Amino acid sequence: MKYSSSKENYLKAIYHLQGESKMVSTNSLAASLQARPASVTDMLKKLKKEKLLHYEPYLGFRLNQEGKKVALQIIRKHRLWEYFLVKKLHFGWDEVHEMAEELEHLTSTRLIDRLDRFLEFPQMDPHGDPIPDANGKLSQLKQTSLLNLPFNRAFTVSGVSGQSQEMLEWLGQKNIRIGTRLEVRNKLPFDNSVEIKIKNQLPVTLSEQVAKNILVHE
């Protein structure tokens, strides 16, 4: 099936609002889409007729299996294009959202699958969100290395890979361990070292080698 950009935007917004399976209200969807509640009601009727969601007037609505499947494909496209924009065209992770909002509505599945291959099947987008695969499956833990992090957003250290004892000790001295909350403040372009900030501590600079091995999630 092929859906209009507008319908796709509705499905995506509902998906984000409903989480695993919460009921969504007309007003919250209207707010998240910057549209009027009346417009939302109109569209809900259409999406219901197309069997993409359950909808009981006045009670709320939620995507059904088919609706989720479609939403996940749009999210897949959005995140793959964001990855492309950052990794290949060298945009900043904070500049790509709007462009991806357009790119996600391109219809060719062959195109997106080739793009996926070209990018070597990335697991996470530049914001650390997981990229659904061609079947809509999300990789469970959205874990990524400190190197790929957006600035000034809090993450939790979830693992350290390829570590030597010395490095772990040094990290321990700086209070960097599993569970530590931190934010990346800056990335120095000349050597890819990374400045991080832990609450109530002085900033710390980590070399590319070290940063690469620190795995985090939101």
Place this chain on the structure above:
Amino acid sequence: MKYSSSKENYLKAIYHLQGESKMVSTNSLAASLQARPASVTDMLKKLKKEKLLHYEPYLGFRLNQEGKKVALQIIRKHRLWEYFLVKKLHFGWDEVHEMAEELEHLTSTRLIDRLDRFLEFPQMDPHGDPIPDANGKLSQLKQTSLLNLPFNRAFTVSGVSGQSQEMLEWLGQKNIRIGTRLEVRNKLPFDNSVEIKIKNQLPVTLSEQVAKNILVHE
């Protein structure tokens, strides 16, 4: 200014029909867009109101400077994306047109300029058509070598480079000279030699070395 996809398609189609500055008729545009003449008349009124073309009812129409400028930017996007699809995603040159028809309507100028850089400023798309630069300038002669030609489309020989006297003579015997119209029939994968056909003549096979030196345009 931002124009709808539909308007962009009209501008592009008119551009292709009018060549340098021929008047275009309602019917020919309708045919090329697969639309009804009445729809074309509707749209012409809008495009005239937006000062993108000259239009006298019953007499015909042609893009003005502004209209040409917009058309060239769409063509630029189309051809750059085609180049991307072929060179980076490894689609065949004959598979990319439809995808590019969608991609050409993306609005971000920054995106297309970065793509241009990423692709290293290609001059020609995979069909040998010239790619307008960011200012809409077309590299004057869309001249390319026989080696890069699509099959079964007529081209005119516009130059021969790196030539030895012997080669020119040999080409002369085969009636290949500036102005000759020819089509490429086949390209042999094992040695990159090229089979060409000139009207009313037997096919001729050219080695990669020779084909490389023959420059043609449409």
Place this chain on the structure above:
DNA sequence: ATAATTATTTAGGCTAATCTAAAAAAATAT
């Protein structure tokens, strides 16, 4: 020069996606 044909425009409708204003239902507060 006039009739026949072809091209173009006008008039009026349709659909998707939006909106505003008013009505109706549900939730909340006293």
Place this chain on the structure above:
DNA sequence: ATATTTTTTTAGATTAGCCTAAATAATTAT
């Protein structure tokens, strides 16, 4: 439990882009 407030839906309009059928203008053929 009733009144008030909030949420949601309905009713009716609007715009862009398309359509068909009919009217009009231009071209062509006799």
